[in-house]
Amino acid sequence: GWCLRRRTRCAIAWRHPEAITVPVEEASLAIAVITGALTYDRHNLHTTLSDHGLAPNLVIDPQRTDHAETLAALTRAVRLGLDTVGPHARGDRRIRFDGLLTNGKALIAPGQANDEVMEINEAIKAASRNQGFADGNGLKGAWGAHMTTNRFTTDAAIDTAAHLVDALHTVPRIGDSIPTAIDVGYLAVSPEGFQYTTHERFPLTQG
DSSP states (O other): OGGOOOEEEEEEEOOOHHHHHHHHHHHHHHHHHHSEEEEEOTTOEEEEEEOOOOOTTTOOOOTHHHHHHHHHHHHHHHHHHHHSSHHHHHOOOOOOOOOOESSEEEEEEOOOOHHHHHHHHHHHHHHHHTTTTTTTOOOOOOOOOOOOOOOOOOOOOHHHHHHHHHHHHSSSSOOOOOOOEEEEEEEEEEEEEEEEEEEEEOOOOOO
């Protein structure tokens, strides 16, 4: 499958506190014991605000001029976007996570972003358009405020799938996250798993 080929993509990501990522990491590792799956640990779990530069076999190298320019442009978009939102958006940001769901290819924690998170998302996307990013189209954004916790590497047998469903029923509600930062970086996919490398971090503080 696609997840076994090494590639990377640039990504702007919401980062979560350890009170959220530690139990989700534990659930990700427990799922991998039941069935073939790549896992996310607490350092790599995130909610994508927007990715950019999806292409087969792409490997981001920040030493390359074009890749460095892309990361710098994404960094500017985040900085400018955050500068345009009021302090309430930073202070009241919240993403609510319930349990885990699977579509047979991956396991995700669906999230419900509040208005403040959506305001920040839109401000960053608008900043990217105003800079002429992606030929003026700007960042596309993500399809939802979820965290991916596993990618399955094999098709599960019926009995394994049944064990997986049972395990999902035992995962406690994840709860509300007050994201700690927005990162600009890149996510690498390989047969060993996932690795998010932070290029620039924008810490978020209450108030």
